[in-house]
Every structure is written in C-alpha cells, then in structure tokens.
Amino acid sequence: MSKAKGEVEIIEKYCKGCNICVEFCPTKVLEMDLFVVKAAKPEACIACMQCELRCPDFAIKVNKIA
Amino acid sequence: MAYDYDKSIRPGKLPHIWCPGCGHGIVMKGLIRAMDTCELDRDNTAIVSGIGCASRLPGYLDACTLHTAHGRAAAFATGVKMAKPEMNVIVCGGDGDGTAIGGNHFIHACRRNIDMTYVIMNNYIYGMTGGQFSPCTPTGDKASTTPYGNPDPIFDISKLAIGAGATFVARTTAFHATQIDKLITEGIKHKGLAVIEVLDDCPTTYGRRNKFRSVVDMMKRLKDISVPVAAASKMTAEQLEGKTLTGILHQEDKPEYTAMYKEVIKRAGGAA
Numbered sequence: 277m278s279k280a281k282g283e284v285e286i287i288e289k290y291c292k293g294c295n296i297c298v299e300f301c302p303t304k305v306l307e308m309d310l311f312v313v314k315a316a317k318p319e320a321c322i323a324c325m326q327c328e329l330r331c332p333d334f335a336i337k338v339n340k341i342a
Numbered sequence: 343m344a345y346d347y348d349k350s351i352r353p354g355k356l357p358h359i360w361c362p363g364c365g366h367g368i369v370m371k372g373l374i375r376a377m378d379t380c381e382l383d384r385d386n387t388a389i390v391s392g393i394g395c396a397s398r399l400p401g402y403l404d405a406c407t408l409h410t411a412h413g414r415a416a417a418f419a420t421g422v423k424m425a426k427p428e429m430n431v432i433v434c435g436g437d438g439d440g441t442a443i444g445g446n447h448f449i450h451a452c453r454r455n456i457d458m459t460y461v462i463m464n465n466y467i468y469g470m471t472g473g474q475f476s477p478c479t480p481t482g483d484k485a486s487t488t489p490y491g492n493p494d495p496i497f498d499i500s501k502l503a504i505g506a507g508a509t510f511v512a513r514t515t516a517f518h519a520t521q522i523d524k525l526i527t528e529g530i531k532h533k534g535l536a537v538i539e540v541l542d543d544c545p546t547t548y549g550r551r552n553k554f555r556s557v558v559d560m561m562k563r564l565k566d567i568s569v570p571v572a573a574a575s576k577m578t579a580e581q582l583e584g585k586t587l588t589g590i591l592h593q594e595d596k597p598e599y600t601a602m603y604k605e606v607i608k609r610a611g612g613a614a
Binding site for chain 2: 285289290292293294295296299300328329330331332333334335337338339340
C-alpha cells in the first residue's frame with residue numbers, strides 16, 4: 277500500500293499565525309513565515325488532517341491526492 | 343477532500359474576530375461537522391447565544407441564529423423550543439455567560455430536560471469584557487480582577503449539569519477536535535437536554551496572565567489534563583489528581599419537556 281499524500285492549501289488572509297498547525301504537524305510540512313503559515317515541505321504531507329482539524333481560523337485545507 | 347465548511351458559513355464573515363489561537367474556531371468547526379452528520383436542515387435549526395466571545399459563534403453560521411442578552415441564551419432557547427417544538431435548538435455560550443450570569447437559566451433548563459443541545463465553551467475566564475475571573479477560573483489563578491490569585495473554588499460545569507438534572511452530559515477539549523463533533527452529534531440525537539462542555543483556551547486574557555508562553559502550551563495542557571472516562575476507571579485516585587474526565591459522563595432517559603407540556607395542554611382541553 278502506498279502512503280497517503282496530501283496537498284496543503286493555505287488561505288493567507290485568514291491566518292493569524294497562532295502556530296498550532298506548525299506544532300501538531302507530524303511530518304513538519306508547515307513553517308511560520310512572519311506571522312503567516314506557509315508550506316515549507318509540501319511533498320512531506322501525509323494528509324493526516326491534523327492541521328485542518330485544529331486550525332481555529334479556517335485557514336488550512338488539505339486535499340487528498342493519493 | 344478537504345472538509346467543506348464554507349457552505350455553512352455566512353458569506354463574507356471570515357476571518358472571524360477571535361484572537362490568534364482561540365479554540366472557539368475549533369469548536370465552531372466541530373459544530374458544523376456535527377450538524378452535517380445529523381443532516382440538520384439549516385432553516386429548521388435555531389442556534390441561540392448570549393453575550394461573550396463564545397456567543398459570537400452563531401453570527402458566523404448560516405442557519406436561524408439568535409444573539410440575545412447576557413446569560414439569557416437558555417431562556418430564549420427554551421422559548422423558541424416551546425413555540426416550535428419541531429425545531430432543532432442549539433445553544434452556544436461561554437463559562438461566564440452560562441454558569442455565572444446565566445447560571446439560573448442554565449440549571450433550570452437542565453431541570454426541565456427540554457430537548458436542546460447546550461455547547462458550553464469553558465475558557466476559564468470572561469474573555470471579551472477584559473479578563474475578569476469567572477466561576478470556572480481555577481483557584482489561585484490570576485485574572486484582571488484577581489491579580490494576586492483567585493481565592494474562589496470552581497464550578498465543575500458537567501457535575502453542575504448532572505446535579506441539575508440534564509440527561510446527557512459530556513466533556514471534551516479543544517485539543518480533541520474529532521471528539522467535539524462526535525459528542526455534539528450524540529447530543530443532538532439525544533432526546534432531552536444535552537450539555538457538552540468543551541474545555542477551551544484563552545491565550546489573550548487567561549494564558550498571558552498565567553504563565554502560558556504560547557497557544558501551543560495551552561493546547562498541550564488540555565491534552566495533558568484530560569483522561570477518557572474508560573481509562574479513568576482503571577486509574578487510582580492519586581493518578582487522577584488534577585485530571586479532568588472526558589467523554590460521555592452521564593446519559594439517561596427521562597420524559598422530555600415539550601412532550602409533557604403537550605399532555606398538559608390536552609388535559610386542559612386546549613388544541614394541541
């Protein structure tokens with residue numbers, strides 16, 4: 277079975293930079309870039325949805341691509 | 343696919359007013375998922391709130407919403423349910439709104455066992471009004487009105503609800519995001535008053551006065567203090583010191599209020 281893969285979509289105007297997603301991402305895909313989150317290693321995303329579930333600002337969407 | 347929250351949110355309302363890291367957004371997502379799971383018709387669902395940060399929640403949702411006086415959410419919601427018993431009624435509010443200013447309405451809604459779902463977001467403080475201590479501020483913690491530590495013992499919202507007669511009482515935290523929608527779903531399906539207490543974080547007015555260096559510290563604390571009910575039965579009293587039980591804490595079947603009231607109308611000879 278191949279590993280699940282995801283594509284992170286960040287809505288920058290909603291992000292308030294609380295750092296929750298960066299901390300709880302198990303594969304360290306996300307990084308803080310001057311108070312707004314960015315996907316630093318998008319290829320490492322395993323579509324676990326931890327960031328999407330815990331983002332209080334509706335700023336992250338994760339689409340399963342594989 | 344990413345979860346489609348946008349269809350449940352009023353267009354143009356985001357970004358919301360809550361502070362960075364406030365757990366209310368996580369609870370709102372949970373509530374949307376629960377309403378989708380229960381397939382609630384938004385035109386037949388009333389979401390009622392009082393005043394406070396948590397009570398801003400219905401303003402973002404695309405359903406029938408009612409923003410009422412401070413603490414009076416349960417009273418207004420009871421009115422909605424009595425006038426339209428077929429409507430699904432969900433009440434949202436914070437700890438100060440629900441248990442201090444609206445404490446009386448809260449316990450009497452529990453006592454009547456009227457078919458509503460009360461989602462109470464306990465962030466340990468009055469956030470919107472400037473960080474005054476609430477009945478849920480832990481003893482010894484600092485708030486703007488208790489700069490030397492709060493001397494008051496706390497209200498345990500879930501125990502209060504059980505004691506007052508609510509027939510479904512559950513507790514979870516903002517960290518346990520998937521559990522929020524599962525418990526709210528159970529609460530909506532339950533016939534009678536369901537109280538779902540969600541332990542939340544307030545980084546702005548509670549966290550910075552109580553030595554939480556970041557939002558993440560507060561989230562990790564929520565994770566550390568919570569113990570599922572099933573696991574707690576195997577733990578000793580010592581191990582449970584300082585912990586909070588999560589999951590369904592109480593569930594029973596009792597006659598529901600609007601059904602009982604219909605009987606009264608029938609007995610009095612009115613048109614039911």
